[in-house]
Amino acid sequence: MMEDRKLNERESLELIAQMIRNTRRNLDAGGGNMFLLWGYTGVVVTLGVWAALYFTNCTACLWGFWTLPVVGWLLSWWFGRRWRKQQGAKDYTDRVVSQVWQMIGIACCGVAVFATLYQAYGLILPLCAMLVSLGSLLTGIIIRYTLFSGLPSLGFAWSLVLVFQVVSSGVSSATLLVFAVIVLLSLVIPGHVLNRRARREVIPNA
Numbered sequence: 001m002m003e004d005r006k007l008n009e010r011e012s013l014e015l016i017a018q019m020i021r022n023t024r025r026n027l028d029a030g031g032g033n034m035f036l037l038w039g040y041t042g043v044v045v046t047l048g049v050w051a052a053l054y055f056t057n058c059t060a061c062l063w064g065f066w067t068l069p070v071v072g073w074l075l076s077w078w079f080g081r082r083w084r085k086q087q088g089a090k091d092y093t094d095r096v097v098s099q100v101w102q103m104i105g106i107a108c109c110g111v112a113v114f115a116t117l118y119q120a121y122g123l124i125l126p127l128c129a130m131l132v133s134l135g136s137l138l139t140g141i142i143i144r145y146t147l148f149s150g151l152p153s154l155g156f157a158w159s160l161v162l163v164f165q166v167v168s169s170g171v172s173s174a175t176l177l178v179f180a181v182i183v184l185l186s187l188v189i190p191g192h193v194l195n196r197r198a199r200r201e202v203i204p205n206a
Helices: 010-058 059-086 092-117 121-143 146-169 172-200
Strands: none
Touching: 010 059, 010 172, 059 121, 092 121, 121 146, 121 172, 146 172
């Protein structure tokens, strides 16, 4: 029977390639937009907190970062309903990418909780930047986009440097600006790259 026939090497490679193409298209229909949604939200919130801190010199402004997950999740829920309708059927690679980002989200929440418990607030941004960069890096590896994974690699390295800087010298207003740049490298630019290349696969002359 057809269900019991084993795939040969060529058919297996074609199946894997098709799964990757489907994942890219699905990311274009929703995931790439999610990268941009969270990326721009992160940049806007970070710059807003930085501006408030710069002009008021009040560290209470840092609590403004809690608007990032709230606004991000609300926007994800609102726009996600429409984007999910545009996506095709999910396959194995789609589920892997989805699970990667679920774990990244849980890990970021864990970082925020434990940093609050141990009053190590300065490590929240560097560690979350590292996790987000790692998530984008893994996504690029899974869908085989060199440029997509290359920029998050730079973001990951920079966030690692930021961790040691915070540990040795403490957090400063410059830490917020570096975090915003890392978000640009790891979410915003890769999101635009992903959407553009996914559209090219659907419409070759785009």
